[in-house]
Amino acid sequence: MRETAAYRRLVRKLTVENLWLYILSLLKGGPLYGYEIMRKIEEKFGFKPGRVTCYIVLYKLQSEGLIASTDSKADSGGPQRKYYTLTKKGEKAFETAKDFLKRLSEEL
Numbered sequence: 001m002r003e004t005a006a007y008r009r010l011v012r013k014l015t016v017e018n019l020w021l022y023i024l025s026l027l028k029g030g031p032l033y034g035y036e037i038m039r040k041i042e043e044k045f046g047f048k049p050g051r052v053t054c055y056i057v058l059y060k061l062q063s064e065g066l067i068a069s070t071d072s073k074a075d076s077g078g079p080q081r082k083y084y085t086l087t088k089k090g091e092k093a094f095e096t097a098k099d100f101l102k103r104l105s106e107e108l
Contacts, residue, residue: 015047019057020066022049024094027067027086034058034082058084066090 015022022041026032032040034055042048049057061067067090072081086094 015045016049016053019049019053020061021094021097023054023057023061023084024066024086024090027084028091028094031070031083031085033072033084037084061090064089066093 019041022045023037026037026040026044037058038049038051038054041054058067058069062069062084065087067084068087069082069084072083
């Protein structure tokens with residue numbers, strides 16, 4: 001069956017336009033740096049967010065207190081990285097969103 005435009009819009013709305021859900025899901029597993037988050041989204045969820053989009057979402061999540069960041073010291077000549085971690089507030093927001101999506105799915 002050929003995908004409709006409506007279906008493609010739905011996929012976009014539930015992936016790229018809700019990137020924060022995927023980021024928080026990954027951060028539940030522990031601290032990650034930006035590029036690693038983008039790579040894991042593609043591997044685990046099957047879509048590739050834009051680099052700028054991903055960093056904008058990370059910035060917004062941090063400004064809302066849903067994630068925190070720490071800079072790592074460059075060791076053995078490697079690059080300095082900013083690692084992101086999930087906060088308690090972020091964990092609660094993620095669980096609330098998951099509950100909403102589960103209820104919505106059951107209703108549909």
